[in-house]
Amino acid sequence: MINNHMQQYPHPSMASGEGRIQGSGPKKRYWTAKPRKNVIADHMSLVEAARLEMAVVPSKTPVTILQELLSKRGTAPKYELVQIEGAIHEPTFRYRVAFGDTVASGTGRSKKEAKHAAAKNILDKLVGNPVVDEANLNGTADAQCQILRNYDDKIPGNPIGTLQEMCMARRWPPPTYEMTSEEGPPHERQFTIACVLLKYREIGTGKSKKSAKRQAANKMWEKLQEYPPDSSQLTLDIGQRVGSASARYGDLKNSKISTLTTPHSQKVSMFHKNLKQSTGVKLTELHTAPLNGADFDFVQFLQEIATEQQFEVTYVDIEEKSLNGMCQCLVQLSTFPVAVCHGSAETSKEAQAAAAQNALEYLRIMTKK
Structure with a gap:
């Protein structure tokens, strides 16, 4: 019966000679050759x-x-x-x-x-x-036309990605983008975004944030075309930034930073506990104040809270600009422990307001019940 069955239903590979019956008697078995696809x-x-x-x-x-x-x-x-x-x-x-x-x-x-x-x-x-x-x-012609229709800025391709690839290829830090202004009525908004790379800063404007960012990136890319990848000027810029950072932080690893002792830890805990239990009209108002409002006077409101809670507020303008070319300011609250908040903006006055805003955010978090 086995032989008849095998004859009626032969395995497909037997027709091509890739398989054969081995042995004889009741222990017959079928052997199949390995596939030859890879060969x-x-x-x-x-x-x-x-x-x-x-x-x-x-x-x-x-x-x-x-x-x-x-x-x-x-x-x-x-x-x-x-x-x-x-x-x-x-x-x-x-x-x-x-x-x-x-x-x-x-x-x-x-x-x-x-x-x-x-x-x-x-x-x-x-x-x-x-x-x-x-x-x-x-970028086919249709794709290019679609890009121009979407942004209407006459800038082909993807300038943001192109600038990013240039920085990666030249081993530069990536560019950063800052929203500097937003003007006009709701139906005709005008956005301004700054692209910052190394010591260079280019401004882009547009009817949308994306368009403004594209324009800023394109201007930065065009600016950097003036310098070859191995430009001594760019190498000097990067070297100066690295040297400046090394000089600023070189002594940090050798300095001895005081650790928090048990008595100090207890005083800090007590301060946080007392701060949460503090009351006052201005402190209560802090939790509903619009701290993200464009016309809000952060400096004045912080001073009113300081007067109510009996601590002093001191502003320290930093002479050195930030890595992005912004003015910097520190605000110190004479609490225990002393709280210091940082702010940066285009002008010194705006940097103070930014520092005051961050200080108000700190106080709101610390007094939240």
């Missing part, structure tokens, strides 16, 4: 092998397929994280992958996702499939 792929061109792998083994990730294809040919893909954009809680990563003269990139919400997207795009490029992400990156 065939090894003799194919890279394009043919890539097309075969993508069609036959869809369960493999693009990164795995690309790695296996290239390793059989004595090379390996090189991945590079070239850009991180978006908010801190929702970043967008861009990876570039290259081997030989072939380059592609991909984006994703995680580094892993972006890496797989880059690998898939380079595989698609090999086999001749359309690469969506590459089209967006390089």
Whole structure:
């Protein structure tokens, strides 16, 4: 019965000679030759092998397929994280992958996702499939027109990402963006944003924050085109910043900082306890005051609370500008322990107001019941 069954339903590989019956008697078993797909792929061109792998083994990730294809040919893909954009809680990563003269990139919400997207795009490029992400990156005519329609600033491409990539390629610190002003009626708002990089500062304006940021980034990029990557002036700027920081903080590691003793710890705890139990009209008003209001007088309100709670307020203007070129100010509250808050802004007066605002926030947190 076994022989008849085997004759009626032969295994598919027997027709091609890849299998055969071994032995005789009741212990017959069927032996199947190992698949020859990999052997065939090894003799194919890279394009043919890539097309075969993508069609036959869809369960493999693009990164795995690309790695296996290239390793059989004595090379390996090189991945590079070239850009991180978006908010801190929702970043967008861009990876570039290259081997030989072939380059592609991909984006994703995680580094892993972006890496797989880059690998898939380079595989698609090999086999001749359309690469969506590459089209967006390089900018077709339709994409360029869409960008111009969205922003109406006549700036092609993505200047923010371009500037970020330049900084990464030249090993510079990333640019920072500051909202400096917001003017006009609600239906015709005008935003102003500053792009700060090293000692340079460029201003952009627009009808939206994004447009203003794009313009500021584009101006900074154009400014830096005046200097080659190895410019002695830029090298000097970076060297001076590093030297200044080293001089400022060099003695910190050798200084002896007093530790908090038990008596001091008890006094601090008592101060916080008493502060929470403090009462007063102004202190009560603090918890409902609009501390984010543009027209709120932070300096005056802080002084009124100080008079009511019997502590002194001292402002100390810092001569040195911040790394972003802003005026700086410290405000000291003669409480125990002494509270010191920092503020920075375009002018000394605005820096004092910013410090007072931070001090009010501190008091509101400490007196919250």
